[in-house]
Amino acid sequence: xxxxxxxxxxxxxxxxxxxxxxxxxKNPSYIPDDYLNQKEFIIMRTCHGIGDWCIIxxxxxxxxxxxxxxxxxIPSGIMLKNIFGNMLNNWGYGTYDCSQITxxxxxxxxYIDGFIxxxxxxxxxxxxxxxxxxxDEIPLTEQILKFWQFKENEYLxxxxxxxxxxxxxxxxxxxxxxxxxxxxxxxYIGVSSTYGSTADTNVLINKIKEYGDITWFYYGEQPIEKIxxxxxxxxxxxxxxxxxxxxxxxxxxxxxxxxxxxxGMTLWCAKYSDTYVLGNKFFGPVHGAxxxxxxxxxxxxxxxxxxxxxxxx
Numbered sequence: 502x503x504x505x506x507x508x509x510x511x512x513x514x515x516x517x518x519x520x521x522x523x524x525x526x527k528n529p530s531y532i533p534d535d536y537l538n539q540k541e542f543i544i545m546r547t548c549h550g551i552g553d554w555c556i557i558x559x560x561x562x563x564x565x566x567x568x569x570x571x572x573x574x575i576p577s578g579i580m581l582k583n584i585f586g587n588m589l590n591n592w593g594y595g596t597y598d599c600s601q602i603t604x605x606x607x608x609x610x611x612y613i614d615g616f617i618x619x620x621x622x623x624x625x626x627x628x629x630x631x632x633x634x635x636x637d638e639i640p641l642t643e644q645i646l647k648f649w650q651f652k653e654n655e656y657l658x659x660x661x662x663x664x665x666x667x668x669x670x671x672x673x674x675x676x677x678x679x680x681x682x683x684x685x686x687x688x689y690i691g692v693s694s695t696y697g698s699t700a701d702t703n704v705l706i707n708k709i710k711e712y713g714d715i716t717w718f719y720y721g722e723q724p725i726e727k728i729x730x731x732x733x734x735x736x737x738x739x740x741x742x743x744x745x746x747x748x749x750x751x752x753x754x755x756x757x758x759x760x761x762x763x764x765g766m767t768l769w770c771a772k773y774s775d776t777y778v779l780g781n782k783f784f785g786p787v788h789g790a791x792x793x794x795x796x797x798x799x800x801x802x803x804x805x806x807x808x809x810x811x812x813x814x
Contacts, residue, residue, distance in 0.1 A: 506547050508624040513584050521802075523630035523644060532625055532649050540571035543617070545626035549581065549592040549599045551746065552765025554606045556805060557627065557642050558661045561612035567655055575607045577616040605746045609664040625649075630804065641804030660772040660809050663750055673751035676744075680737050684716050689753045689774075690730065691761035692721040699781040699797075700762065702729055704813045708777050709733065709760055718752055771809040779813045 505516040524530045544560050546553050561573045578600035581589060592599040607613055630644035642659040665673070681687055690709065696702065706729065709717075719725050720739040739749060750766060753759050754773040761767045762779040770776045781797050 505628050506626070508545065508584060508626055510621055511580070511584055511619050521632065521634075522628045523632045524648065526631050526633045526647075529631045530648070531631075532629065536623070536625065537568075537650065540568055542568075542571055542573050543620050543624045544573065544575055545624050547585075547626055547628060549585070549589055549602050550765055551602065551605075552768055552805065553592070554602050555661045555663075555765050555769040556640065556807060557645065558606050558610075558663065558769075559642050559659050560645065561607070561610055562662055563642070563646060563651070563656050563659070564649075565612045567651065572614045573612060574615055574617045574620070575603050575613050577618050578604065579618045580616075580620075583619070606663075608747075609666050609669075610662065611664060632804075637799055637801040638806045639801075639804070640806055640808060644804050658772075658808075660807060661769050662772065663747075663754065663769060665747070665751055665754075669747060669751060673748060673755065676742075676748075677752065677755060680718075681716060686757045687716045687718060687755075688712055688758040688760065689718045689756040689770075690720070690725075690733075690736070691753070691759065691764060691767050692728075692730075693762055693764045694722045695781065696721065696762045697728065700779050701782070702762075702779065705760060705762070705777070705779040706730065706732075708813060712758060715757070718756070720749065768805070768807050768810065771807050775811070776809070777811045777813055 502518045502520060503522050505519045505522060507514050507516045542564055544557065546557065564571060564573050576584070578598075581600045581603065589599055592602075603616065607616075625648070627641065627645060629648045630641065631647040632644055633639060640659045643656050646656050646659075677687075688709075709730070717733055717736045718739050719730070719733070719736040721728065724738070725731060725733060725736050739752065744752075746766070750769060753766065753770045756770075756774050759767055759770040759774045759776040763781055767776060767778055780800055
């Protein structure tokens with residue numbers, strides 16, 4: 502069971518327990534015409550990890566394409582704190598303040614009209630979606646847009662977006678040139694703390710080996726020498742560089758190929774680089790003691806499937 506939330510006048514409340522979030526395509530509900538006619542749209546999620554927000558980052562672009570004269574607003578950190586309070590702690594990790602997630606995802610986005618601290622009225626967030634009970638491989642962005650009365654030909658590219666400032670590009674290019682010199686093609690390997698515990702990594706290793714002696718940037722919780730990727734020689738460790746999320750993403754987006762286990766930042770690369778994701782076949786310790794080690798069934802039912810990702814199984 503899941504709680505279907507409602508957000509009205511900046512207040513979060515429960516609309517009741519449901520077996521699955523959203524509305525079945527066999528008996529769908531749609532966003533009210535009056536809301537669409539106002540053309541003042543708020544994009545909101547009720548989960549606040551990098552992956553949670555990045556997978557819907559194409560929404561502003563698609564809304565502006567269908568409604569060129571609409572306004573698209575993103576909740577600020579202040580708004581997220583006011584609405585979700587201590588719930589935000591569920592997505593905090595390390596020293597990162599997840600109330601800043603919307604700024605990291607949407608800054609420089611030419612399709613948004615600003616970050617807002619509050620909104621009067623109903624917010625149709627990510628729980629308002631239309632799913633197909635027979636097909637799990639439908640991106641959350643597309644499920645949301647179906648609720649927003651979009652036709653399939655109006656969201657042909659629902660892959661995540663990221664837009665860099667000229668300053669970010671300059672810093673990123675300087676880092677790449679300093680690290681690689683005359684090397685033009687490079688790859689990026691990103692593995693999380695669950696790497697090696699939630700899936701057989703051999704399929705990922707084989708994919709890396711297909712790229713021969715390409716130079717790799719590597720981000721992982723452990724040094725590459727201590728994991729089963731230690732056959733890679735001359736890799737460039739990213740973690741000691743202390744780059745922020747967007748600086749890391751610039752490297753990823755400029756890479757010829759991205760390879761890693763399933764993380765939000767890897768999913769974010771789909772539009773910009775050939776991307777291979779090792780899915781989690783089992784839950785890891787980060788998912789809670791009650792789930793740790795259990796098989797992960799129907800991994801895409803929540804909508805975290807991304808088009809253009811090559812899923813390794």
